[in-house]
């Protein structure tokens with residue numbers, strides 16, 4: 063087993079990658095599963111930080127009523143499905159390079175049915191990727207696309223590392239920032255959007271998740287946040303960047319991208335599964351933005 067402690071998945075924001083992996087493991091085993099990730103439970107079991115976490119619905123105390131693994135977990139399951147669909151639709155439209163920004167323990171390069179010639183770049187911090195590789199190597203997992211992991215801090219200038227890894231600046235790209243921007247300082251988010259735009263040609267697509275505005279004290283006291291901190295030691299409110307958020311969708315529009323902005327509830331209703339609004343909802347300010355560069 064890889065030693066997670068040295069690698070960063072047990073620390074700070076790295077632990078959120080394990081949290082999402084556990085949610086995906088649980089989702090995989092639900093009878094009404096929205097997404098399947100058979101690798102996810104191996105990550106959870108491989109780290110001392112998460113080895114006692116549930117990976118199956120029957121292991122979740124109070125089941126769907128559990129604010130962490132029930133409601134927030136289902137949110138991650140829904141998000142996985144929607145963004146799986148975003149990437150497979152992009153591939154179907156002919157896009158042959160994908161960049162996963164803050165890839166964490168995402169296994170789409172192994173579990174999705176990619177067309178011939180697909181390349182998936184995964185950017186995350188060195189320690190997170192080292193842990194991921196330890197687990198996947200132990201499983202002798204084989205990617206279904208050409209996979210190029212890149213160790214980089216997305217607050218820095220990561221464009222050069224991506225280009226050095228073989229990224230084709232002349233080809234359209236499907237970019238994904240899933241569960242990332244909430245943790246980045248505002249200036250880093252703006253820089254990231256600028257780099258994505260700079261490296262994109264017509265036909266490129268981008269999906270990302272943001273939170274709008276500031277959450278009220280009542281929302282911050284929601285059991286989703288308090289339970290997550292108490293049960294697994296992930297203090298989301300402390301990890302989220304507290305600066306006013308930039309209008310990344312607006313910036314992209316100004317640069318010639320078209321955007322569609324959805325709530326997670328739009329997709330929960332569409333699939334007939336997933337979280338619906340509740341009082342003092344931690345998900346009420348979440349938005350999933352889908353952008354496309356059509357013609358500059």
Ligand SMILES: C[S@@+](CC[C@H](N)C(=O)[O-])C[C@H]1O[C@@H](n2cnc3c(N)ncnc32)[C@H](O)[C@@H]1O
Pocket residue numbers: 075076078079082083163164165166167168185186187190214215216217239240241242245246
């Ligand atoms: C909530 S996890 C999401 C992981 C993955 N996208 C998913 O949905 O499973 C957040 C990820 O962002 C990564 N991350 C956060 N800040 C980062 C930074 N400055 N540079 C690189 N990666 C970062 C973390 O290491 C972590 O893997």
